[in-house]
Amino acid sequence: MKEKYKWPVYGVLLGLVVSIISRYIMFKQAGFDISIGKMIGNPVSLWTRTLAPLVLGIVFFYIGVSRDRLIKLRRDTKEKNKELQKKMIEQSMQLGAELNRTIDELNRYTDQLDKIVNNIKAGVCVINRSFNIEEGFNKAFVDIFGNKDYLNSSILNTVFTMFDEEKKKEAVDYFEQCFMNTTASDSILSAANPMEEFNYLFLDGGSAVSKIIKMRVVRLKGKDTIFEKILLLFDDITVEREMEESIKEKEAEYDKKYGIIVSLLGNDREVTRQFITDLGHNIKDLGLSLKELKQNEENTKILDGIIGMVHSIKGEAFSLNFKALAEEASRFETFLKEQKGQVLDLEMNLEIVNFYEKINIEYGFLNKIIKELTVFIFGEDKEPLERNNLGNIKHKIEENVRKHISRDEGKQSAALLEKQLQIIKNRTAEEKDKRVILDFNSDIVEMDTEIYKPLKEALLHLVRNSIDHGIEPAEERKKSGKPELGRIKIMIKRADNGIIVEYTDDGKGFNVNRIKEKAVEKNIVNAGTVDKMGDLDIIKLIFKEGFSTNDSVDMISGMGVGMSVVKKNIIDTLKGKLSIKNKTERGIILKMSIPL
């Protein structure tokens, strides 16, 4: 029941109770006299008897109404509060959910960004207009350049640490263009990038590693059209570069190998075998001489010997078109010539050993290729005898090849000598653009290796010298009434107790006056002495070491070693005799007699 109704009822009921109590009191006072007079004469009784229930009822009604209102208000407020609370909770929950969603998205986004940035293999950083590195450089960036305080520090001091002032200025120049120049396209800017590839010294603990870094530039537009930031992408290309280098090296090696194979195919087999065998001995001898050179203070003689050996290697390698070896020997020879008359200190000795090693390496390389070729052609089986017939044939060929390449055969054929001389004649004539015929005649079929080797060397030098200095170009020969083709004759005859070798050419002969001048110039004789000398004696001066009528150092002869080798080999080594005839303008005749 509503308070509005409840409370008046309470009021009326209370009024009635008051009325009854007052009546009871009244009766008691009157001694329970219920006469009307007594009743009317009591004012209290009037109030209690009649008005109390009414007044109390009305009063209580108001109480009830107000209570009712209060209760309603309370209820309303409570409800409203509840609603509000509910709404608030709902709203906050919504807000929370939204917030969570946003945070999730944000996290996802950051994760993604992290993933993207960190998954970029390139090191990434962003620089602002003051060239300072901003937040957001990735792990790869730190991996490349190492742990440093990058944030807000200049890229010039953290990344371009190897740059000198000039290079730094260039970098600043370039970045300024990237920021300020709005008309330049990305392509022209990337083409102009002076830091496209640069070196970086990476300090890994105690050791420093030089890295090769590639840098790309991406300009980031700001709110306006100007570029606010630049994104830099770095790649460590050290390994790639190293690989490229090694590929290049390999290619160079293949080229060299190919060159040697082509030379081998173009050369006469016998001559090549002889050359390789000789080369092996020469290198051994050379090694021994170098040892002697180191221990001996009086080294002029030893040095001359070494120069002669290197000169021979150069000439022969050249004649067989083994270019790398020939060039190496040529460099060695030049160096040795420069050391003449100087005190050989440790450094020079080391240098000489270095050159020697290089020659040795070339020799090893040559041998390796020949072996590879042999294996390629004949297979690797060492004992194919038990196999089929083909295997037997292979084995026999292989055995033959090995026997020919192996040393110490004791005797060498004159035919081989002719082949070698013909080859050197052809090469030199081609090089000097001259036309020459070589007539070779020998009564002797074979000779001992001890004679063969120095003789061959002497003849090779003579042939080279004839073509280089003696025989004129075809035009010139025609003018002086000679046949256009130059002619060199070599006759080897058996004598009573040895061999006689006759060497002639039909060139312009020895120019006595020129030899005189040269000999004086080179301090081989003094001017006073040379005037008293006969022509033949003057000519003999060409056999002195250090004499050359041609100053140019070239691959053919040069350096004046040529003729001195002839003298050394024939007279010193073979204990023979050497005589010269000069047919001025008509050529030379050399007679060598070698005792057996």
Add this chain to the structure above:
Amino acid sequence: MKILIVDDSLIIRKVLKNILKEKKVSESDMFDAPDGQAALEILNSHDIGLLLVDWNMPKLNGLELVKIVRKIEKYQSLPIIMITSEAAKYNVLEAVKAGVSDYIIKPVSGVTVLQKLKQYL
């Protein structure tokens, strides 16, 4: 859009014009000049929208021309493409500093020129 080709070689000018023709540029929109001086006259009397310029030219070389052109109010954002055989880094940076927008390395071939011009036509 009017295009100006500046090159002292008549052949190069013709080659470039033929390439532009392939891009459907009408003959009346193509201008050419054999040197920087002549180019400046055309630039002053017309509103050129794209400039192709050789580096080495008599009288006024390409780089000097570009520097002058960039000072002209209406040509401050004009796309300028340098045609050059100088592809060394410092040369390119020099060109950028002068105001060149892009470059084509000689010898010019139809494919590369078209590729470059695509973004400017």
